[in-house]
Amino acid sequence: MNIIYIHTHDSGRYISPYGHALPSPGLMRFAEEGTLFRQAYNCGPTCSPSRAALLTGMVPHSAGMLGLAHRGFELNDYSRHLAAFLKKNGYATALCGIQHEAPKEKVHELGYDFIYKSANPDARLADYDTAEQACAWLKQKHDKPFFLSVGFFNTHRPFPEPGHDFSPDRILPPGCLPDTESVRRDMCGYAASLKIADECTGRVLDSLQKNGLRGSTLVFFTTDHGMAFPYMKCSLFDGGIGVSLIMDFPGNSCRGKVLDSLVSHIDIFPTICDLAGIKRPDYLQGVSLLPLFSNEKKEVRSEIFSEVTFHAAYEPIRAVRTSRYKYIRYFEDYNGIVPANIDSGYSKTFLLENGLLQQGHDQELLFDLYFDPAEKNNLLYHEKYRNILGDLSDRMENWMRATGDPLLDGKIKIPAGAKVNRRDSIHPQDNDFIKE
Structure with missing residues (x-):
C-alpha cells in the first residue's frame, strides 16, 4: 500500500x-x-x-x-x-x-x-x-x-x-x-x-x-x-x-x-x-x-493532550481536552500576553492598537465546552466543577510523568545556539534574542 x-x-x-x-x-x-x-x-x-x-x-x-x-x-x-x-x-x-x-x-x-x-x-x-x-x-x-x-x-x-x-x-x-x-x-x-x-x-x-x-x-x-x-x-x-x-x-x-x-x-x-x-x-x-x-468502537481515546514550550518566545503551557472539558495550565509565573508568539498581520496590528498588551489570563483555565465552546468562561473556582478540575489536573500530571515532560523539573533551558525572543518582544521578526 x-x-x-x-x-x-x-x-x-x-x-x-x-x-x-x-x-x-x-x-x-x-x-x-x-x-x-x-x-x-x-x-x-x-x-x-x-x-x-x-x-x-x-x-x-x-x-x-x-x-x-x-x-x-x-x-x-x-x-x-x-x-x-x-x-x-x-x-x-x-x-x-x-x-x-x-x-x-x-x-x-x-x-x-x-x-x-x-x-x-x-x-x-x-x-x-x-x-x-x-x-x-x-x-x-x-x-x-x-x-x-x-x-x-x-x-x-x-x-x-x-x-x-x-x-x-x-x-x-x-x-x-x-x-x-x-x-x-x-x-x-x-x-x-x-x-x-x-x-x-x-x-x-x-x-x-x-x-x-x-x-x-x-x-x-x-x-x-x-x-x-x-x-x-x-x-x-x-x-x-x-x-x-x-x-x-x-x-x-x-x-x-x-x-x-x-x-x-x-x-x-x-x-x-x-x-x-x-x-x-x-x-x-x-x-x-x-x-x-470498522465500527468496532465509537471512541479510541478519552482525552487528547497538547503543549507549547518555545515558539518565537518561551511560553510553557500544557492542556488536556476531553469531548466536553478542557483544562489549561500556564507554567510561568506570568499572566500577560507574549506578543512575539502571535504572527504579524492586520489582525494583530488592530489588537495592538487597541490594548492587546494590557490583556492577560489566569494561570489555570477550565472550560465546559458544551456550554462554552468559545472558551470564555473560566470555571476554575466554581464548586460544581471541583471534581472535574481535580480529574483533569491529575490526568495532565500523570501524562507529563509518563511521557517524561521536562517541565516537571522546572524552567526549560534554551538549547545551545537556539534563537528565542525576549518575552517583551512585539514581533517574532524583531530578532531581539535572549543571550544565554
Missing part, C-alpha cells in the same frame, strides 16, 4: 468541508470521497512540534521538538521519523515541498530518498511547483510501495493579495476576533492563500486517480495547527489545537462519512502501521484509528 501525506501550514479547520464559507472545492471533493474527522487535534499548536509529533508518533517533548526547527530545535532521534521508519520497512520515500521537522542542513536525515524544493523565491507560488513535482513522482513506475510527503507553504503568512476574488465586505472573521474591516481584510488574505493550497491539493489527487493509484494508496490530508491569527496559532484554545483531518485508503468502509470521535495527530503513525501490515515500534504513544473505521 502506498501512502501520501498532504499537508498545509496554519489552516486549522478553516476549509469548506468543515462548514466555512471559504471556497476549497478540491478538499471538499476529497472529504466527500474519504472520511472526515470533526474532532482531530494536534499535539502542539506550533509548526515543528506539531509536525514532529505526527511524524514520530510521540508528543513534542518526548520527540525532543520543544521549539522551531529553523530556530535551533531538533528531534531526539531522526530514525524515528515516519519516512525513515517506512524506508527501513521497504518503502521508497519522497518529499515534495516544505517540511518543518529538521533544519534545512539536516533534512536528509529524515529518511527521504528523493527531496524536491522549488527554487521560486515566492513561497506561496512555489506550491504550484510542489504540486507539479508530486504529480511527476506519481507518474513514475515504482518497484516498491512509496511514501510521498507533499508539503504546501500556504496558508502560512504572508498572505497573497486577495485581489477581486474576496471582499472584506463579504467574509466572516473567526469568532475569537472582532468583526472589523482590518480583521476581515486579513481573512481575505487567508482565503486567497487557501485557494492556492486547495488548487494544488486537487492537482495531486487528480494525478493519483489518473495514474491508477487511488485504489492502492492511503491518502491523508491535515495541517499543523490553527490559523496564524491571535488566539489561534500558538494557543491551546480549540482555534489553535483543532486541525482538519481527512483520510481515505483501500477498503475504507466509512467513505463519505464524518466521524466525531476524539483523535490526535499521534494516532496517525500507528494507524499507518496497521494498514500497511508493519509491526508498530514500541516508542509510539498514539492509538490506531482502525477500530473507528
Whole structure:
C-alpha cells in the first residue's frame, strides 16, 4: 500500500468541508470521497512540534521538538521519523515541498530518498511547483510501495493579495476576533492563500486517480495547527489545537462519512502501521484509528493532550481536552500576553492598537465546552466543577510523568545556539534574542 501525506501550514479547520464559507472545492471533493474527522487535534499548536509529533508518533517533548526547527530545535532521534521508519520497512520515500521537522542542513536525515524544493523565491507560488513535482513522482513506475510527503507553504503568512476574488465586505472573521474591516481584510488574505493550497491539493489527487493509484494508496490530508491569527496559532484554545483531518485508503468502509470521535495527530503513525501490515515500534504513544473505521468502537481515546514550550518566545503551557472539558495550565509565573508568539498581520496590528498588551489570563483555565465552546468562561473556582478540575489536573500530571515532560523539573533551558525572543518582544521578526 502506498501512502501520501498532504499537508498545509496554519489552516486549522478553516476549509469548506468543515462548514466555512471559504471556497476549497478540491478538499471538499476529497472529504466527500474519504472520511472526515470533526474532532482531530494536534499535539502542539506550533509548526515543528506539531509536525514532529505526527511524524514520530510521540508528543513534542518526548520527540525532543520543544521549539522551531529553523530556530535551533531538533528531534531526539531522526530514525524515528515516519519516512525513515517506512524506508527501513521497504518503502521508497519522497518529499515534495516544505517540511518543518529538521533544519534545512539536516533534512536528509529524515529518511527521504528523493527531496524536491522549488527554487521560486515566492513561497506561496512555489506550491504550484510542489504540486507539479508530486504529480511527476506519481507518474513514475515504482518497484516498491512509496511514501510521498507533499508539503504546501500556504496558508502560512504572508498572505497573497486577495485581489477581486474576496471582499472584506463579504467574509466572516473567526469568532475569537472582532468583526472589523482590518480583521476581515486579513481573512481575505487567508482565503486567497487557501485557494492556492486547495488548487494544488486537487492537482495531486487528480494525478493519483489518473495514474491508477487511488485504489492502492492511503491518502491523508491535515495541517499543523490553527490559523496564524491571535488566539489561534500558538494557543491551546480549540482555534489553535483543532486541525482538519481527512483520510481515505483501500477498503475504507466509512467513505463519505464524518466521524466525531476524539483523535490526535499521534494516532496517525500507528494507524499507518496497521494498514500497511508493519509491526508498530514500541516508542509510539498514539492509538490506531482502525477500530473507528470498522465500527468496532465509537471512541479510541478519552482525552487528547497538547503543549507549547518555545515558539518565537518561551511560553510553557500544557492542556488536556476531553469531548466536553478542557483544562489549561500556564507554567510561568506570568499572566500577560507574549506578543512575539502571535504572527504579524492586520489582525494583530488592530489588537495592538487597541490594548492587546494590557490583556492577560489566569494561570489555570477550565472550560465546559458544551456550554462554552468559545472558551470564555473560566470555571476554575466554581464548586460544581471541583471534581472535574481535580480529574483533569491529575490526568495532565500523570501524562507529563509518563511521557517524561521536562517541565516537571522546572524552567526549560534554551538549547545551545537556539534563537528565542525576549518575552517583551512585539514581533517574532524583531530578532531581539535572549543571550544565554
